[in-house]
Amino acid sequence: MHVLVLGGTTEARRLAGLLVAELPEGTRVTSSLAGRVAGPRLPPGEVRIGGFGGAGGLAAWLRTHRVDALIDATHPFAGTISFHAAAGAAAAHVPLLALRRPGWVPGAGDDWHPVASLEEAAAVLPALGRRVFLTTGRLGLAAFAGPNGLWFLSRSVDAPEPPYPARMETLRDRGPFTLEGERELIRRHRIDVLVTKDSGGAATAPKLAAAREARIPVVVVRRPPVPEGVTVAGTPEEAVSRLRAQLGHPG
Structure with missing residues (x-):
């Protein structure tokens, strides 16, 4: 099995670590980083750096590398790649899950x-x-x-x-x-x-x-919206659980 994580965030690194530790032995976990930050903190598992060339390029990469599941764990404001992920996953017939940390909520005394x-x-x-x-x-x-x-x-x-x-x-x-x-x-x-x-x-x-x-x-x-129809997990742990359910590995 091969899981591709579109990452770069703290949650994406945590997610990659959980996937490497908890998915069945022999599972490939690849994290893709955009390369916009010099000296990024690398996650566990395999790492690729750079873009895919839009939704079509991502779909081709998913097919070529036999990816079984795609997780969009990019920054909540990386709107373009999220829509490319949705289109690319649909074109390649690969299940997609989005990992999004909850947004902030104003409290008493906030202006x-x-x-x-x-x-x-x-x-x-x-x-x-x-x-x-x-x-x-x-x-x-x-x-x-x-x-x-x-x-x-x-x-x-x-x-x-x-x-x-x-x-x-x-x-x-x-x-x-x-x-x-x-x-x-x-x-x-x-x-x-x-x-x-x-x-x-x-x-x-x-x-x-x-x-x-x-x-x-x-x-x-305010955040841009997650593409319509994409399942969203709020934590890396929830993402792993949902991925197991998607792939038929309840754990």
Whole structure:
């Protein structure tokens, strides 16, 4: 049996480890990473790096490598690859499962401003603050590059490439982050508004608690939808259980 995991996330690495440990001996587990991050943390099992060339290329790869099941464990905002996965799996007649960590939910004291895109986030910022903690990654910074008079602290694993805001300081760091560290960043840089994607998970959630404590607004970019008809698991453990059921290996 051969399982292909479209990965790159913390959950995808955990999932690969569980698959290697719990599926029948002789099962191949291959994780595919997009290659957008330099020096990625490699999961257990086999690893390939790079794209497939769209849905058609993925379908061809599934057939050539005799893949029995495909798990889309990419980032919740990697929308394009998720739709390619759905189309490619359907074309190759391979069962597909999506692994998506639950999104964040606002609590008492939160001042959240949900938006549909980075462009919409940029549009609402001038009414909310002047010093922005931008935690949406290194891609898409062009949405904030217009003449808005704002100052940005942008955090990402790798250095961003232009276009990006003229008044921007870059912080290269990788989670998980601590509440104490996020408090200090907000205090030291006099941050008065936070921008984030609804990525979910615990690794980057402390910034939300720090923003709540500092009583600053948070602009939250909503997730793109999972392709219609795709079964979704919320945890790696649930994904393994659902995969066993799909393949007739209840374990």
